[in-house]
Amino acid sequence: MSYQNYVVAAYAVFFVVLLWDFLAPRIGIRQLLKTAKTRVTRQTKPDKNEPLTRES
């Protein structure tokens, strides 16, 4: 193949950019759902600093 290095370099750029385009939103969604899950866990967890009391 003539100009092989140029062809390989161009296709490499194409695949790397598309790979970034594929991964970026997935990572974003994963982090957002993780954040949302952490918030839910914090809200449902009992507060350990709250003083013990017999009053209900």
Added chain:
Amino acid sequence: MNPVVRWFHQLGSPPYFDRFAARWAPWAYALAVLVMAYGLWGALFNVPADYQQGDSFRILYIHVPSAWMSLFVFALMAFYAAIALIWRIKLCEILAMACAPIGAAFTLITLATGSIWGKPMWGTWWDWDPRLTTELVLLFLYFGVIGLYHAIDDRRAAARAAGLLAIVGVALLPVIRYSVVWWNSLHQGQTISLFGKSTMDASMIQPLIWMIVGTKLWFIGSLLMRARADNLRREIGKDWVRQLAASNAGDNAR
């Protein structure tokens, strides 16, 4: 109510859109990979080398579809932005802003692959040619839209400001398209026409058509995923996101 109209109304609901995007984005990606694989197989192994450019012309099969996508995505972004500005539809704001990074990615591919092709064919990586320069300005416009959207805290105000920039930027699209006609350009003129006669040999066109279809399908998948991410970011405090996170955190990014 007409079922199609009802479906459009339902799509405007954030939880409904999230389910829709999570369901259909993988299909669009899968179809895109299949179609592009077939196109690339034709481009790299089936089509004969060009009698003047040798094998370097094979770069065209990724350069041209990306260049077309860079213009198409910008036009679509401005269209969504206009709808969002006129009717204040939140989903259109999200879709418009999701277009920007995808369009920027395709513009970057166009510039990089063009530059790589230009070195052996023109003897230079870059020239301040009208087509190349206007395409570079398009990349800066994409960066401007992305930057403006992330510079303002209020998501809706940010989307409106960035959307306005996208609408104004549409004026650049015909300049890019006709730059090779209006000015003396190092870049070649139009060789492929969808409706008229192409000067490219018919045997070389088929893989290009597959690549054009493949990049469109890729765009659909990417648009749905990016819009889903932005939709979740805006709705992160809402009950449906909490429920989704609690129930589905393991396989969240399908």
